[in-house]
Amino acid sequence: MKALREKTRSLWMNVRVDPTAPRYEGKQTCDTIVIGSGIAGLSVAYELATRGQKVIVLDRGAIAGGMTSRTTAHLAPICDDGLSTLINLRGEEIATLFQQSQEAAVARIEQIVAQNGIDCNFRRLDAFLFPAMGISAKSARDQRRKEFEAARKAGAEVEMVTGVPLNGFEKAPALRYSNQATFHPLRYLRGVARAIRDNGGLIFADSAVVSVDEMSKGGVRVTTQNGGVIEASTAVVASNSPINDRFELHTKMSPYRTYAMAFTLPRGDLPDALFWDTGDPYHYVRMNPGPGSIDYLIAGGADHKSGEADDGDIRFEAIEAWIRSLVPTLGKEVTRWSGQVLDKIDYCAFIGRNPGSKSVYVVTGDSGQGITHGALSGLLLKDLVLGQPSPWAAVYDPERMPLSGLVNYVRENLSTVKNLAGYVLPGNLTFVDDLAPGHGGILRKGAHKIAACRDMTGRLHLHSAVCTHAGCEIAWNSTEQCWDCSCHGGPISTPMGLF
Ligand SMILES: Cc1cc2nc3c(=O)[nH]c(=O)nc-3n(C[C@H](O)[C@H](O)[C@H](O)COP(=O)(O)OP(=O)(O)OC[C@H]3O[C@@H](n4cnc5c(N)ncnc54)[C@H](O)[C@@H]3O)c2cc1C
Known part of the structure; x- marks a missing residue:
């Protein structure tokens, strides 16, 4: 059956990461087989290939054509759901490790960009958290104080400030997180894919994996839709929504559809920074350079549980109304798109050995921080696959079922x-x-x-x-x-x- 074409396109989709990647056929062996070529799969493949492993990457579609091509690409180590919530759920020690690991992921992207000379406009910038529209001045101040204290406890660089350069919020109580980052995700992965190949790795497109089986003699046997077989010591399932797990992981996270739009804006009308509000779901603003004296402003939000609404047009209208009220000089719409994120019951992704497996590892539960989680999975899974300890293994252990997350689990x-x-x-x-x-x-x-x-x-x-x-x-x-x-x-x- 012919796949239906997706209708919307993100701002990045004019770049193709590896358009000549062939389809996988036949039988091969390797050290590690990676299933999925988004930021998670390619980050893991990069870390292992550059350490001498023979790595094969398989994707069912185009390389990096999944949710990574639909991201809005903020690289903000701050917990997406609020550090105060994370501390309540998992305690100060885990929240601090979470913060450190996310910062390490952004630093690793920066290092890979520099080492491989990747032209992807990686840049460090500030991020601002400001109050959601309509909340009282007291609630806004209380929320700011709570997040400020939590961020300090977790070791984040944070400062209380007054006002953000958005219409109506010039005097609002806000937080400034310094040293955040952003980049062009597909240009970055084009460079990463090149480096994987330069280190002997093989990357295949249009090669859907249909089974991942642990062999009695040890290792893993992976089969593709067209009958191709790969035997490897280790498999890493980086398919975003895990294809090898039916219940254990899926019941600990929920898919949400989220919406984004890009508009033109005269350069200089808004500083190059990340902005998001305290709403639930939250709205956000990011900037990206456009042609000549034009910037692209990306605004997003309006999330809902996947499959529970089919009203995308109304959600896009709401995002546009929100951003036009905040940025009166906003120009015309350039593009609009949606995608999905997987929210976890305790807000930390699942990265580690697959529950019940010996040789299968998994990375999933990306949330709105899937890009940093993806880069982090390269660091963490590289350690686990090579038999080394990772300081962050407990934070992201896929087997965990934290009691404090039970309310979210049931809901x-x-x-x-x-x-x-x-x-x-x-x-x-x-x-x-x-x-x-x-x-x-x-x-x-x-x-x-x-x-x-x-x-x-x-x-x-x-x-x-x-x-x-x-x-x-x-x-x-x-x-x-x-x-x-x-x-x-x-x-x-x-x-x-x-x-
Ligand atoms: C609108 C939007 C905005 C976002 N903004 C941000 C942001 O600003 N910052 C941030 O950090 N995160 C953000 N995210 C989240 C982030 O983009 C994703 O979490 C992240 O890109 C997921 O990467 P991934 O590698 O896990 O998954 P994907 O990029 O989806 O890669 C998984 C790959 O697995 C392949 N696959 C699936 N099944 C199979 C199979 N059977 N066989 C072989 N291959 C298979 C798919 O084809 C796909 O290419 C956003 C997401 C959306 C939708």
Whole structure:
């Protein structure tokens, strides 16, 4: 079945990371096989290949064509969900290690850029946290004090300031985090992919992995959709939403869809800095140089649980209204896009040995900090794969089930239960003939539910409505022309690839 094309494009997608990467065929052996070529997979491959390992990377699609191509690329070590929340959930010691590890990840990107001469506009800058619109002055001051104290405890560079250069917030209580960073993610990964190959690594595109099996003699056997086989001492599953785990990891995190837009702005109207507010979900602003005297301003937010809303246009309108009120000289829209992040019950990613496995490692649970988590997975998994201790292993241990995260665990899984209960309900579509191009819906046929969608050319596509990961019912996403799943995310992957 032909994959449906995603509709939106991010600001970075005119750069292709490795357009000539071939499809994998045949049988090979290597030290480490990496599944997934986003920031996580390529960072792990880079760290191992530059230390003499024979590494093979497989991706089901284009190289770095997953969520990494849809990022907004802030490199902010500050916990996305607030350091005060992290300290409440996991204590000061873990929060400090978290902060140190995220800072180390950004420093590692900076070092890789310098060592390999990668032209990706990496730059250090300030980040500002300012109050969400409409909250009282007292709440704003209290929130600032709480986050300031938490950041100090965790060892972050932070300062209380008055005002940010956004309309209406010139006198607001704000925090300034110095030494944050940003870059062009795909230009960076183009350089990383080149370095992996220069160190003997092999990178394959359009090669979906369908099984990852530990062998009785030790090591791992990985099979691709077209029958290719790789045997390796170790496998690293860096497929964003893990393809080898059905329940253990998926029940400890939840997929959220998040939206971003880029606009033109006369250069100099807003300083090159990162801004985000204290809302939940939060809004953010980032800058990127455009042509001539134009900058691109990226604004984003409006997150919702994947598969639980199909109103992308309304969310884009809300983001645009928000940013136009803050930046009156904002120019025209350049592009808009959405993507998914996986939020964890205790706000730290899962990076380490896969629960129950000997030779399989995993990196997932990226949240809005997936770029730093990805670079960090290179540092952490390199140590674990090479049999060395890592100072951050406990922070990100995939086996953990922190008691303090149980409230989030129950809340997030309630919608999974609701989703599974959907099997007994009727579908939202009676006849497929009702489907206009670009639309999809669920049809009941006896005991079964069918996911039906019609692509932009008018061709009808029919599938089981059951996601192959946790068995949840999928939901149509008309913004991206794909199916999402509230249990594991999307676009839906099946053993046969994307649909
Ligand atoms: C709109 C948006 C804004 C964001 N902004 C930020 C930000 O400012 N800062 C930040 O740190 N993070 C941000 N994030 C999060 C961050 O972009 C992601 O978390 C990160 O890029 C994920 O990287 P990854 O390598 O884990 O996954 P991906 O980039 O998705 O890579 C996984 C790869 O695995 C491949 N794959 C999947 N299944 C298989 C299979 N069966 N066989 C082979 N390959 C497979 C996929 O094709 C894909 O290429 C944002 C995300 C979004 C959507």
